[in-house]
Amino acid sequence: MSSNLPGEQPAVSLSEVYKSFGELEVLKGINFDVMKGEVICIIGPSGSGKSTLIRCINALNNIDSGSIKVHGIEVNDPNLNKLELRKNVGMVFQQYNLFPHKTALENIMMAPILVLKETKQTAYAKALELVKKVRLEDKQHNYPGELSGGQQQRVAIARSLAMNPDIMLFDEVTAALDPETVKEVLVTIKDLAGEGMTCILVTHEMGFARELADHIYFTDRGVIVEHGPPDTFFKEAKDPRTKEFLSQIL
Amino acid sequence: MPEYIGQFFLDLYKSDPSWNFIFFYDPSQLERVLDGFWMTLELSIICVILSVVIGVVGAWMQTHKNPFLRIVVQGYIQFFRNTPPLIQLMFFYFALGQFTPSYSPDGWLEVPIISNVGWAIISLSFFAGSFNVEIFRAGIEAVPESTKEAAEALGISHFQSYRYIILPLAFRVSLPALNNNLVNLVKTTTQAMAIAVPELLYQMVSIYNDYSTSMNASMVLLFVVYILLVGILVFGVHKWEKNFKIPGYGG
Numbered sequence: 001m002s003s004n005l006p007g008e009q010p011a012v013s014l015s016e017v018y019k020s021f022g023e024l025e026v027l028k029g030i031n032f033d034v035m036k037g038e039v040i041c042i043i044g045p046s047g048s049g050k051s052t053l054i055r056c057i058n059a060l061n062n063i064d065s066g067s068i069k070v071h072g073i074e075v076n077d078p079n080l081n082k083l084e085l086r087k088n089v090g091m092v093f094q095q096y097n098l099f100p101h102k103t104a105l106e107n108i109m110m111a112p113i114l115v116l117k118e119t120k121q122t123a124y125a126k127a128l129e130l131v132k133k134v135r136l137e138d139k140q141h142n143y144p145g146e147l148s149g150g151q152q153q154r155v156a157i158a159r160s161l162a163m164n165p166d167i168m169l170f171d172e173v174t175a176a177l178d179p180e181t182v183k184e185v186l187v188t189i190k191d192l193a194g195e196g197m198t199c200i201l202v203t204h205e206m207g208f209a210r211e212l213a214d215h216i217y218f219t220d221r222g223v224i225v226e227h228g229p230p231d232t233f234f235k236e237a238k239d240p241r242t243k244e245f246l247s248q249i250l
Numbered sequence: 251m252p253e254y255i256g257q258f259f260l261d262l263y264k265s266d267p268s269w270n271f272i273f274f275y276d277p278s279q280l281e282r283v284l285d286g287f288w289m290t291l292e293l294s295i296i297c298v299i300l301s302v303v304i305g306v307v308g309a310w311m312q313t314h315k316n317p318f319l320r321i322v323v324q325g326y327i328q329f330f331r332n333t334p335p336l337i338q339l340m341f342f343y344f345a346l347g348q349f350t351p352s353y354s355p356d357g358w359l360e361v362p363i364i365s366n367v368g369w370a371i372i373s374l375s376f377f378a379g380s381f382n383v384e385i386f387r388a389g390i391e392a393v394p395e396s397t398k399e400a401a402e403a404l405g406i407s408h409f410q411s412y413r414y415i416i417l418p419l420a421f422r423v424s425l426p427a428l429n430n431n432l433v434n435l436v437k438t439t440t441q442a443m444a445i446a447v448p449e450l451l452y453q454m455v456s457i458y459n460d461y462s463t464s465m466n467a468s469m470v471l472l473f474v475v476y477i478l479l480v481g482i483l484v485f486g487v488h489k490w491e492k493n494f495k496i497p498g499y500g501g
Contacts, residue, residue: 058403086405097400100499101418111404114414145498156400163404 009072011036011167011198012057017066019052026052027063028222036166039199041209044219045245050202053219054169057200058089070167083115090160094172096152098144104155105131105140108162116163123162130158134188150181154188161192168192170201206249210234218242263463270463273471279457279464286453287475293370293439293449294479298432300375305382305428309420310412312387323383330380335373336441342373343445370442378435385427389420422494429487433480450475 010033019027026049034040042050055061057068059075059082068075070085098107108127112118118126131140134154144152153173160168170189174182186208193199193212203209209216210230217227218239226242227233237243256275263270273279308326311319330338343366352362364372393416401411440451454472458465 060399060403083405083407086403091403093396093400093403095396097394097396099397099400099415099419101415101422101496110414111406114407114410115405143497143499145496147498159404 008035010034010069011038011071012200013067013069014053014057015067017053017056017063017068019049019056019061019063026222027056029066030219030222030224032217032224032227034167034198034200036198037196038214039193039201039212040215040217041213042200042202042217042219043204043206043209043245044225048219049222050219051171054091054171054200054202057167057169058086058091060091087115087163088165089167089169090163090165091169092153092156092160092171092173094175096144096149096156096176098152098156098159100144103141103143104136104147104158107144107155108159111159112162126162127158130161131155133161133191134158135184148181149177150184153177153181153185157185157188157192167198167200170199170203172202172204174203174205204249206234206246218245220245267463268466270461271467271471272461272464273457273467279461282453282457283450283471286448286450289367289448289453290439290450290475290479293367293374293442293447294436294483296371297374297378297435297439298483300371301378301382301432301435302428304375304379305386306417308379308383309386309390312383313390326376327380327383330377331384335377335438336444338377339370339373339441339445343369366442366445366447370439370445370447374435374438374442377438378431381431381434382428385424385431386420388427389422389424390416392423393419422491422496425487425491425494429484429491432483432487436480436483437476 012034014033015031017027017030018025030049030053032040042053044050052061056063057070057075059080063076066076070089073085074080075085099110102110105124105127108130109120109123112123112126113120128140131137134157136151136154136158139147139151139155144155147155157168157173173189174185177185182205186205189199189201190212201209201213213230215227216230216233218225218233218237218241220241226237226239228236234246237246259271259274263272263275273283308323311323314320347362347364347369350362350364352360354360397415397419398411401415406415439449442449443452443455446452451472454468458468
């Protein structure tokens with residue numbers, strides 16, 4: 001669906017993805033491709049299946065049918081090596097979900113030590129770098145409870161990056177933040193996108209989506225209603241549902 | 251013990267025969283008190299440790315996929331939590347004790363391989379352990395699903411997540427309730443007297459059965475010793491709670 005160069009394999013590719021929770025159909029045939037280094041934003045009203053969609057990409061939720069491929073590897077496979085998948089795909093949540101009994105640095109070091117079997121020294125050195133990258137050197141020894149929401153979210157981003165992923169998923173990462181702290185988190189994501197990280201964001205930050213996204217998808221009731229590059233998407237939305245949503249939000 | 255203390259209590263007894271602190275001037279009675287105290291201490295420490303281990307293992311089994319394991323733990327909890335510890339002690343020692351093998355150290359005497367002290371340790375540990383399972387389970391359930399999910403998304407395995415994230419958090423939530431249960435356990439060790447475990451209460455009762463004038467004094471000593479013993483335990487757990495406190499987390 002996106003600008004597909006011939007011969008190039010998409011980083012993430014979804015086709016005909018269906019998912020329901022009991023009676024409730026959440027995803028009804030989702031298709032899209034994300035190329036390496038692309039930033040895509042998924043927007044849409046609450047309950048439209050955005051978060052479910054993004055959670056399916058790193059197998060936190062299983063899909064009922066269809067195919068999700070990450071670097072060509074099928075995620076919808078009972079024999080999937082979830083560990084390998086999660087080494088490639090980092091995820092950041094709305095509620096940060098840091099480990100409250102670990103300091104900022106320890107939060108970042110934990111997965112590299114436990115999962116990648118890095119030595120403490122290596123993990124520590126990397127954590128120091130990451131904490132600098134998210135501009136929290138002065139808070140590195142603080143516990144999550146001592147940090148503001150925006151600071152916690154930046155630690156959470158650094159924690160995901162410590163696994164050296166090449167794809168990052170952001171699930172409404174600024175939705176729980178004060179307006180002032182939203183910016184510091186967005187700047188961090190912008191830095192990442194600038195470095196060529198493949199990013200999939202579920203977001204309500206329209207300004208941010210417009211500025212940063214290569215492609216925007218608008219979902220409603222489990223389907224992609226409309227999509228396109230930001231310029232065309234925001235100016236020339238055709239579908240009445242998209243128009244209504246944008247008129248409410250912009 | 252200095253001479254003058256013994257002399258003081260001997261004088262007290264002579265002036266008022268209802269206050270006979272016999273163990274403070276009769277060395278053989280003092281020995282009985284000390285023996286009883288060490289036995290109480292031994293029972294308490296071993297049972298506290300075992301009951302905590304049972305609690306952790308049981309709570310883990312309760313979250314296990316295998317329904318059989320979960321049913322076993324449920325049955326265990328229902329049995330040990332809902333019956334009096336005194337009956338459990340007697341059941342273990344008198345009923346189960348008959349079926350355990352015995353050995354003969356001198357070819358004459360038959361000695362069961364599990365002594366009454368052994369049965370007391372087993373019975374009291376399982377009794378307190380059943381409460382600990384529920385205490386730890388509550389702690390584990392208090393860890394938000396989203397925290398576990400974050401660990402999962404980082405590729406951290408279930409076991410690692412349990413060991414490095416869930417248990418450390420659950421433990422902190424559980425400490426106040428655990429404190430209460432361990433206090434109860436230390437006090438319940440007195441019931442081992444029913445199967446003739448020579449702990450402190452058993453020894454004190456023996457002393458005032460031999461010297462009826464020492465009854466009041468024995469009671470006073472019992473209260474004082476238990477207040478101190480439980481006081482030390484509570485102090486220790488509180489200190490532990492403080493050490494484990496995470497800045498900015500949980501009040």
